Amino acid sequence: MxxxxxxxxxxxxxxxxxxxxxxxxxxxxxxxxxxxxxxxxxxxxxxxxxxxxxxxxxxxxxxxxxxxxxxxxxxCPTAITERISKYTYGVATSVKFNEKIHPSSKRLVLDDGSIICEDVFDIIVKEGDRLVVGVAHKERSYKPIDESQKTIEFPVFISRDRNANFVTDLGCKHVGTLAIPLAGRGTDRSVTVRMLFGGTEIIVECVEQATSRIRRLKIDFLT
The missing domain is CATH 3.30.2320 (hypothetical protein PF0899 fold)
Structure with missing residues (x-):
């Protein structure tokens, strides 16, 4: 036996x-x-x-x-006051390309001639981090890459790697996407992204700074 x-x-x-x-x-x-x-x-x-x-x-x-x-x-939901993060959470984003640290396979030239590195895993919470229930963790601010951009999308990813570099790395999983409408024009329109750990779901919250408009996404781990 x-x-x-x-x-x-x-x-x-x-x-x-x-x-x-x-x-x-x-x-x-x-x-x-x-x-x-x-x-x-x-x-x-x-x-x-x-x-x-x-x-x-x-x-x-x-x-x-x-x-x-x-x-x-x-x-009594307040019975649990703190959790340990099971995964590394973050969003897919793009940054200015740096040939010293970024692989050429991630190099992308935009219509205006600027060069970016795509598929960057921008980490908000790392696996093993202590998370206080109901408290937002490690806010990140992002801006559009195009002056006329009407929305900015935030594909949310998880990984078991505390130091994941790209959302295409082995083990990274796409768990949801949040689209935020943008007012006005220009590349200085900021959107703040934060994660809320509280109840039985994890919520990604995005705030458009110009209008204070808030959008929320509940991460669905069953799909």
Whole structure:
């Protein structure tokens, strides 16, 4: 029976070991096992053996812990005040091309002759960052590249790489696009982008500075 679960058990132990080696886990004294599989005596045995220096806690009805937690959260959303970001979040943007740091494959010449680097992953939140619920994180301001531009689009991407450079990098995933109408003309029309982490969804909020117009996008991880 043990051999049937070898791969799963190995992955759990490896992942747990990796987590415990992170700076944020320094001083951890116990492991709380919840979820249906936590009721497995085989899993409990291997966890206790591999992490004998820690206290292993398996509460009664461990399989219902996630469900009960969801119910409690539904009644009291303020029960969770802080989260750890699972992904690196950012938007696809363009910057002035720099031949010293940008690959030639990302070089694009615009109609006015200016040269930009496209597909840049402009990071707003990094994987592992501490996120206070309901607080906007690391605002970014962007401007149109064309004087007559009527809208500015913000394709939102996620990655497991804390230092992703381009949205075309391996592992980057497009999760939504937000289009913001722009008033007036010129390339100095600024739009501020920020992310709000609060409830069960992550919201990307864009504010057109000239008009204070706000647009919001809820990131859909199911599509």
């Amino acid at each position: 043990r051999s049937f679960f070898t791969t799963t058990l190995t992955q759990i132990i490896t992942h747990t070991s990796d987590l415990l080696e992170k700076p944020d886990c320094v001083g951890v004294e116990a492991i709380l096992m919840v979820g249906g599989f936590s009721e497995s005596k085989l899993l409990q045995e291997i966890v206790k053996m591999m992490f004998s220096q820690l206290k292993i806690i398996v509460p009664p009805e461990a399989g219902l812990a996630v469900l009960k937690g969801a119910v409690i959260y539904g009644h």
